[in-house]
Amino acid sequence: MAEDHSDAPLVQREDHAGVAVLTLSSPRSINALSEAMLAALQAALDAIATDRSVRAVILRGAGDHFCAGHNLKEMTAARAGEDGGFQYFQDLFATCSRMMQTIVTLPQPVIAEVSGIATAAGCQLVATCDLAVASEEARFATSGVNIGLFCSTPMVALSRTVSQKHAMEMLLLGEFIPAARAAEMGLVNRVVPLADLGAETMALARKIADKSAAAVKIGKGAFYQQSELPLAEAYALAGRVMAENMMARDAREGIGAFVSKAPMPEWTGE
Template identity: 55%
Template sequence: MQQKTAFEENDLSLLSVKDHVGTLTLNRPKQYNALSRPMIASVSTILDEINEDKNIHVVVLAANGPGFCAGHDLKEICNNRNEDYLEALFNECSQMMLKILKLDQPVIAKVHSIATAAGCQLVATCDLAVASEKARFATPGVNIGLFCSTPMVALSRNVSRKNAMEMLLTGDIFSSEHASNIGLINKVVKEDDLDKAVEELALKIASKSPLTLAMGKRAFYKQLESGISDAYEYAGAVMCQNMLTNDADEGIKAFIEKRQPEWTGT
């Protein structure tokens, strides 16, 4: 189904914007949204556009068709088995994942079905994830002689080492309930409730100060890279900077005066 978007559409990914929520939809349904190089380029372009759009406070990453994302396009890889192509492919995919992390806006994965390999990596890369009870997750590269090394980066930063290694070493398919239990996703809902659950979560976050969301997201990922002492020093500086913003001043006054805050993003 074609969507009206705030930006130019293309065949491989779509963007719609409503109530400060941008929905980026993967759109290779017949290929289970496999990440070909053109697909990666399409998603990366839209991520750049989202990052510049101050009207978008939250992003939902969704997908059309029977699968969320089947990972890399193996047929494309088989037709281009040379070092230059493969280096470019994995570099471009990694840069796309980093763009999700570096977006000012929080990103919610809306997982309705199977997410494997780089598709599972996408889910792990998003800040939050809500999945249907029918969704399934796997890093199955080991089954075809290809360890999921790049998905491993995001996976190992979201779940415990032993749970990550179990997924990577066995290649098994895991249920959405298991994915929730190990921390890969936030919530499992019934298939018919997925749209509503994601919308409610997105709107709740979109109601917050966009400046505060951006500052908080950047700080969250940066402090993870530091030792605990450096993390506290950095977080304290961010807290001070945040406290001096107009939105923090407005938020505190609104709380004291028992009214809804009016954010300016400054």
């Protein structure tokens, strides 16, 4: 992987009427998740988390590809340490895991816009996002096993997105799967021609941005919380969350408008 030597930000942000578009901007390294890239992406997500003007996020890669995963050159260089790089590796994977969890806990839904390849931690990034739209040419792999490094951290997101059998097939074989197969497995939501990728992803984000930000925030948080709970506890949580949602201004005015057959109100996000 070649390094990009540019003064341009590694993660570029553009805002479009409530939709924040984040672009991983290191195409020469296939947008690898270097230390600097992870830090830049974490900072961008942290800023969005408290930005009430943002109601949906698109995450994309610059150039022809989405993301090639961790920067193997940086990881190899770390082996020169006295401990062979062990502490560095632990810290790196913890940093990456924190960033992935930030996407899950972000109030706004995050949509991966995938062209080209998404491998290893890049595939993990796709699996972590709430939704994913891929071009017909996109390919996905957890290919670490091919170079002696099982994709254990990507496994966490992958196994929570696709079935166990599908996850194990990807993890054990390390083979690329085409976008159509990724859609069948549930890794991506939609597959479109490359020429339509940006417009399709933006249209999806725009539909989300037009909803009540309060309802979306409450619902996204509850979705991931309940998915880890036993059935009875999940229902108890969901019931409490819905009761809290009913107390929100948007719910009160939206339900009132529906019942009275009045036009839907302008959402306040409260």
